Amino acid sequence: MLTRRLLVLCLLAASPLAAQTTRVETIAEEQAQKAKALGVEGPGKAERVVMRLISSPLLAARIGPYPWFGSVYPGSGFAAGVGYLNKLPWGGSFNAATGISFNYSKVIEAQLELPELARGKFKINTMVQHLDVKDVSFYGIGPDSAPQQRRGYDYQPDEMGVDAVFRPGRWFSMSVGTSRLGLTSQRHDVDDDPQPRPRELAPGIGRNLTYNVTRATAAIDWRPAQGYNTRGGLYRATWQRHNEANDKPWDFRTSEYEVIQLLPLVHEQFVLAFRSLVTLSHTNGGDQVPLVLAPFVGGGSSLRGFRNRRFTDRNRVLVNGEYRWRPSRYLDMAVFLDAGQVAEHQKQFRFSSFETAWGAGFRLHGPTFTALRVEAAKGREGWVVVFGGGQTF
Amino acid sequence: MTARTLAASLALVAAASAAARTATPKFFPDDPILVEPLTQDVKSAARYEPDLIFQSLENLFTHPGDKVLGQRARNLNTIDEVPDGAFFVNRAGRINLTPEIVARAANTSTGPAPGPWTVVSAKSDGITPGFTIRDTNQILWFLKFDPPGWRAMATGSEVVAAKLFWAAGYHTTEYHIAKLDPRNLLIGPDTRITPAGQMARPMQQSDVRWLLSRADRDADGSYRVIVSKATPGRPVGRIGFHGTRADDPNDVVPHEHRRELRGYFVFAAWLNHVDAKGINSLSSLVTENGRSFIRHYLLDFGSALGSAAVGPREGWEGYEPLVEPLGEVAKRTLGLGFRIPKWRTQDYFESRSIGRLPLDHGDWDPQTWWPHITNAAFRQMRPDDTFWAARKLAAITPAMIAAAVAEGQFGDAKSEQYLAQAINDRRQRILLTFLPKVNPIVDPEMVNGRLTFRNIAVESGVSKVPEGYRATWFTYDNATGQATLVDSTGGTESPLAVPPMPKAEFIKVELSATGAPEAWARPVAVFFRLSNGTWKLVGLERLP
Numbered sequence: 001m002l003t004r005r006l007l008v009l010c011l012l013a014a015s016p017l018a019a020q021t022t023r024v025e026t027i028a029e030e031q032a033q034k035a036k037a038l039g040v041e042g043p044g045k046a047e048r049v050v051m052r053l054i055s056s057p058l059l060a061a062r063i064g065p066y067p068w069f070g071s072v073y074p075g076s077g078f079a080a081g082v083g084y085l086n087k088l089p090w091g092g093s094f095n096a097a098t099g100i101s102f103n104y105s106k107v108i109e110a111q112l113e114l115p116e117l118a119r120g121k122f123k124i125n126t127m128v129q130h131l132d133v134k135d136v137s138f139y140g141i142g143p144d145s146a147p148q149q150r151r152g153y154d155y156q157p158d159e160m161g162v163d164a165v166f167r168p169g170r171w172f173s174m175s176v177g178t179s180r181l182g183l184t185s186q187r188h189d190v191d192d193d194p195q196p197r198p199r200e201l202a203p204g205i206g207r208n209l210t211y212n213v214t215r216a217t218a219a220i221d222w223r224p225a226q227g228y229n230t231r232g233g234l235y236r237a238t239w240q241r242h243n244e245a246n247d248k249p250w251d252f253r254t255s256e257y258e259v260i261q262l263l264p265l266v267h268e269q270f271v272l273a274f275r276s277l278v279t280l281s282h283t284n285g286g287d288q289v290p291l292v293l294a295p296f297v298g299g300g301s302s303l304r305g306f307r308n309r310r311f312t313d314r315n316r317v318l319v320n321g322e323y324r325w326r327p328s329r330y331l332d333m334a335v336f337l338d339a340g341q342v343a344e345h346q347k348q349f350r351f352s353s354f355e356t357a358w359g360a361g362f363r364l365h366g367p368t369f370t371a372l373r374v375e376a377a378k379g380r381e382g383w384v385v386v387f388g389g390g391q392t393f
Numbered sequence: 394m395t396a397r398t399l400a401a402s403l404a405l406v407a408a409a410s411a412a413a414r415t416a417t418p419k420f421f422p423d424d425p426i427l428v429e430p431l432t433q434d435v436k437s438a439a440r441y442e443p444d445l446i447f448q449s450l451e452n453l454f455t456h457p458g459d460k461v462l463g464q465r466a467r468n469l470n471t472i473d474e475v476p477d478g479a480f481f482v483n484r485a486g487r488i489n490l491t492p493e494i495v496a497r498a499a500n501t502s503t504g505p506a507p508g509p510w511t512v513v514s515a516k517s518d519g520i521t522p523g524f525t526i527r528d529t530n531q532i533l534w535f536l537k538f539d540p541p542g543w544r545a546m547a548t549g550s551e552v553v554a555a556k557l558f559w560a561a562g563y564h565t566t567e568y569h570i571a572k573l574d575p576r577n578l579l580i581g582p583d584t585r586i587t588p589a590g591q592m593a594r595p596m597q598q599s600d601v602r603w604l605l606s607r608a609d610r611d612a613d614g615s616y617r618v619i620v621s622k623a624t625p626g627r628p629v630g631r632i633g634f635h636g637t638r639a640d641d642p643n644d645v646v647p648h649e650h651r652r653e654l655r656g657y658f659v660f661a662a663w664l665n666h667v668d669a670k671g672i673n674s675l676s677s678l679v680t681e682n683g684r685s686f687i688r689h690y691l692l693d694f695g696s697a698l699g700s701a702a703v704g705p706r707e708g709w710e711g712y713e714p715l716v717e718p719l720g721e722v723a724k725r726t727l728g729l730g731f732r733i734p735k736w737r738t739q740d741y742f743e744s745r746s747i748g749r750l751p752l753d754h755g756d757w758d759p760q761t762w763w764p765h766i767t768n769a770a771f772r773q774m775r776p777d778d779t780f781w782a783a784r785k786l787a788a789i790t791p792a793m794i795a796a797a798v799a800e801g802q803f804g805d806a807k808s809e810q811y812l813a814q815a816i817n818d819r820r821q822r823i824l825l826t827f828l829p830k831v832n833p834i835v836d837p838e839m840v841n842g843r844l845t846f847r848n849i850a851v852e853s854g855v856s857k858v859p860e861g862y863r864a865t866w867f868t869y870d871n872a873t874g875q876a877t878l879v880d881s882t883g884g885t886e887s888p889l890a891v892p893p894m895p896k897a898e899f900i901k902v903e904l905s906a907t908g909a910p911e912a913w914a915r916p917v918a919v920f921f922r923l924s925n926g927t928w929k930l931v932g933l934e935r936l937p
Contacts, residue, residue: 023421023470028432030645035433039639041441041630050447087588090603267708267737270730325730328722329709333730 063087068097070389073133073155074299075308076105090115091123106132121167127179128160135188137309138202138291143342143353145311147381151188153205155292158182161213171222181211181242185292204290210245223262227369228391230268230326234260242293252289253282260393271332273322275393277302280346281314289314297340297355300386301393304338305357305379313342317349320393332363336392338377355379363391418871420899420922420931425470429478431686433642438629438678438687445672449766453716458635458649458769465937466652466778471920472933473777475562479643480632480689481653484562486788492796495789498559504569504620506530511581515596515604521547521703522604526578533623536573537695538608538616540703545746547695547702548619549801553812554664554694555621556797560789561660561782562653564690567622570802572615575605624690626679631671632689634768638676641687649769656782657691658771659827662762663786663819665750667710668696669764698812699748706749712736715765746805747812754818759826776830776912777936783827784835787853791817825855831912831935834862834904837919839928843888844902860908861885868897869920876901883907898923899931 043051068083081099088094092115098108109129116123135152139145161179168174185205216239223232236258244250256279263272279295291312297303298310302318318340324332339354361375373388451457470476477483484490508529516523524536539547552568559565578601586596608616630638634654637644648654661669673693678685695702701710712734725732740752751757764771791813798813833850844864850856863883867876879900880892894900903916920932 021421022423023426024423024430024432026417026421027430027645031430031433031642034637034645035642038642041439041638041640043441043444043447046451047444047447050450051444054444054446266733269733269737325725327725327728327730328717329713330716331722331726333726 068099070099072099072101072105072107073131073136074301075137076133076135077102079105079107081107088113088115091120092116103134105134123165123167124162125165126162130156130158132156136292137307138205138312139307139310140312141201141203141291142313142344143311143355147307147310150307151202153185153187153202153291155183155185157184157292163215171220173217173219173221175215175217177215179213179215180245181213183207183209183211183290183292202291203288203294204250204292207248207250207290209248209250209290211242211250212245213240213242215240223260225368228363228365228367229262230271230324231262231264233262234258249285249287250290251284251287252293254295255280255282269326271322271324271326273320273324273334273393275318275320277316277318279316283314295342297342300373300375300388302338303340303355303357303379304336304359304375304377304386304392305384306355306381307384310381311340311342311355313344315344315346315349316340316342317354319354322392330364330366332365333360334363334375335360336375336377357384361386365391419874420471420871420920424931425472425474426476427470427474427483429468429476431479431643431684433686435641435643435678435685435687438638438640440628441630443631443633443671445670448671449715452766452768453714456769456772459647459773462773463775464650464773465775466655467650468646469652471931473781473935475652475781479687480564480651481562482564485560485785490560490788490793492790492792495556495560495793496796496800498556498568498797499565500567500569502567502622504571505532505534509577509579510534510536510573511579512584512596512601513581514584515586515600522607524578524604527581535621535623536618537621538605538618541607541609543700543704543745543748544609544611544617545801545803545805546700546705546748548617549746549803550698550700550748551619551694553797553801553816554666554697555691556800557664557789557794557816558660558666558691558694560793560797561785563657563660564688566624566690566692569620570800571618571620572611573618574615575601621692624675624677624688624692626677626688628675629678629687630676632674632676632691633671634770638687643686649773651770652778652781654770655774655778656785658762658764658774659759659779659782659786659823661764662711662759663823664694664697664816665699665706665711665762665819666694666697667706667763667765668693668702670766670768698816699743699750701748704748705743708736708739708741708749709734710765711762714763714767742808742811742815744805744808744811746803747808750812750815754815754822757819757822759819759823775936776827779827780831780833780935783823784849786820787824787828787849789820794820821855824850824853828853829856829910829912832905832915832917833913834906834917837902837904837917837930837933839891839921839930840888842891844882844891844904845888846904847887848906856910858886859906859913861906862887862889863905863907863916864889865903865916866892866894867901867903868895869899869901871899871922900928901932 063086066083066085068081070079072079079099079101081097083097086094093113096110100106111125111127114124133155136155138151138153140149159179159181161177163175163177165173165175187202187205217236219236221234223229223234238256240254242252258277260275281289283289294312294314295316296309296312297316297318298306299308320336320338322334322336324334326332337358339356341349341353341355343349357377357379359375359377361373363370364372370391375386377384377386468475475481505528510526510528512524513527514525521538521540526534526536528534539545548570552570555565555568580596584596585593586600587593610616633648635649636647657669675690675692676687679688699706701707741749742752743749794816795813798809803809828850833848834846835849837844837846851858861883863881865881866879868879869876879894882890882892900921902919904919905916906913918934921928922931
């Protein structure tokens with residue numbers, strides 16, 4: 001019996017029916033095996049996590065609430081909050097945000113960009129904003145102030161305005177706008193400064209001022225983008241008139257001229273970048289320019305190597321020069337030289353009076369935006385490290 | 394003999410038989426197969442659209458797929474070729490291609506039927522617009538445009554690339570250049586649009602006008618468009634470059650080990666198709682002859698040649714990946730910018746009709762070409778894979794290239810001439826680079842007692858004629874894999890003499906070249922089977 005069974009087994013084992021005899025059969029057997037254990041094609045765990053992250057309000061510029069990160073006011077440090085975005089047809093949008101910074105400065109603002117007209121040639125933007133800015137630096141008026149003289153003031157502007165922008169061509173734009181601006185401010189050192197400064201040395205601080213502001217700008221901007229550039233230039237002139245609504249002697253006008261020129265070399269491997277900025281204030285009679293609206297130099301976007309708003313007066317001249325090289329399409333390196341000065345009168349500007357600073361840094365950027373700028377700059381008062389979220393100029 | 398002894402003996406015989414059964418012979422009677430069998434009916438396949446950002450991050454910062462590099466492709470037949478299948482059909486070098494056939498490529502019609510086109514959906518999130526329309530024959534087509542100021546650049550480049558990828562052997566769809574009169578566009582009753590960052594809503598004529606405002610418009614108010622036909626079947630996803638589809642029983646070879654996907658690198662480099670990623674493909678569930686299976690198409694070649702779809706090709710594209718290697722960035726950082734990549738200093742040909750390409754390809758190195766984002770199949774690529782692709786390319790002649798370029802209808806003779814020359818020059822650089830990298834002996838045959846073969850590198854004019862060839866002859870036992878040396882013969886060219894061979898069903902010949910590049914000394918092993926009195930090629934191993 002055993003013998004018979006083994007014989008049958010032997011024959012079966014040797015039978016060609018049990019083996020794949022062709023290549024096609026071999027592959028078919030593999031496919032048949034897989035068919036027994038099919039799965040569902042879809043994202044894996046890591047992909048699901050990434051998809052969730054990308055579609056979250058943190059990264060997606062979609063309609064609805066979103067976390068807001070930025071700066072309440074230059075010098076007030078990093079701020080965070082919440083915002084709400086609604087997009088309208090034809091390039092319009094409504095955007096509202098509120099945030100608070102590390103030094104408790106606060107912002108609440110809303111912008112309504114109306115839909116574009118004439119294929120984007122004409123656009124109207126409106127805005128309303130309330131700021132509560134803490135501890136804004138003030139070192140004294142004029143170029144001779146000392147860093148030890150630093151005092152702080154708090155500042156609460158409320159502004160509501162509208163601007164109309166007309167772009168008749170690709171590079172040329174004109175805009176006009178008006179706004180209502182209310183200012184209140186408080187000095188920190190009124191009670192505790194052993195040697196309080198006279199009020200006129202901190203003009204406008206402690207006063208309640210209300211302005212009707214009108215402004216106009218003409219610009220030729222042939223840089224490819226606003227947020228990051230390696231070529232092109234910007235030539236801008238802006239005029240502003242601040243009329244104190246209650247006829248207080250704080251009316252003033254400013255005119256500002258800016259030239260930015262980028263010179264790419266070796267197919268943009270290197271970029272020589274220059275900026276000059278002149279801001280001039282004009283008053284009638286005994287009117288003054290309030291400190292909070294006066295031109296200044298010092299800080300990460302002007303005279304690096306000096307503290308924020310280190311020098312303030314009615315007029316300023318600022319010159320920046322950078323040598324940039326591009327190790328990556330996302331990383332720019334730069335060494336730079338800044339020079340700036342302020343003066344009560346234009347004729348007081350002197351070549352020998354420029355404060356200078358130099359330094360180096362890097363910028364992480366995309367094709368049209370600068371995400372992070374880190375620079376170390378040295379002026380005569382020491383080193384300053386700059387962290388910024390946009391390009392210097 | 395007792396029953397117990399007999400039983401033991403039979404058990405031994407059975408075991409031996411079983412062992413013999415499981416020892417797979419090297420060659421089956423149906424080798425080499427020319428068509429990859431698709432034996433299973435795909436009953437259900439869910440549509441899965443991989444996330445582009447995830448895919449990019451995955452390939453930029455991790456190495457998905459098989460970690461062991463250097464493995465031979467696994468979807469080859471026994472003569473080192475890719476059988477026709479779901480990913481690829483042998484055309485160049487297999488069928489009698491002519492310039493006319495290449496110009497026609499996958500086209501089976503003259504384009505959408507005359508009459509109004511009904512907009513079914515629109516692409517509103519990209520920089521250039523796109524529409525999906527249904528013609529009066531109810532056939533679905535996709536419309537794409539050129540960016541403003543670059544008439545013919547994106548549309549023409551896409552047509553040229555599609556024709557040439559088809560000639561190489563990939564599945565592509567039907568492409569036509571057409572003229573769109575906006576008045577010919579009707580909005581379907583159920584057509585909706587989802588503007589960027591907004592909720593979906595019914596499409597309006599103003600949406601059409603807005604989308605068209607981002608496209609290049611001709612002086613008469615019409616638009617030049619590229620019209621591509623919807624692929625047959627139901628879309629189920631995109632080509633993955635590693636692993637297999639979980640729901641496709643016929644898909645048993647990990648994609649990084651498919652030669653046609655590895656070799657896709659060579660063709661993409663040729664046509665500067667820097668956007669050669671999964672999202673620019675389509676997997677479709679088709680039913681033919683009563684069986685459903687998944688076929689994989691290459692699509693969207695708007696970022697090929699001198700076009701970057703939304704503008705001309707940037708200099709870095711093709712020379713660097715989307716994110717440069719950190720080591721290189723560090724060197725350039727410390728070098729104060731004076732470590733300058735070549736793409737910044739070379740001259741370019743630029744025109745509104747074809748975009749931007751290097752002016753001279755004389756020293757272009759296809760090995761250093763980069764797609765925006767690489768993938769597992771490209772990482773697995775070996776010299777025998779690039780040789781395979783280069784050999785296909787050798788069969789695509791300058792006349793075929795000229796015919797494909799003419800299909801682009803660029804309307805700019807000087808630019809067309811340059812483009813055809815650039816494609817030819819890049820082809821030549823690929824042949825020069827990849828054909829001599831391995832032993833380039835192909836098409837061995839035993840005819841009239843002599844061994845004939847071709848040297849594709851020499852034939853293509855990219856290598857010197859070697860001093861000679863050597864053939865080492867073996868008898869071959871197909872069951873055990875045992876090769877027994879018989880003799881060797883040699884000569885300065887094909888054919889070589891066949892020595893007197895003992896009676897055998899299989900013979901193996903190791904063919905190498907002497908006085909030639911070092912790689913050619915490594916023999917190609919070829920196997921012949923005696924069939925009806927003639928020796929038939931059944932095996933070829935270039936780099937086992």
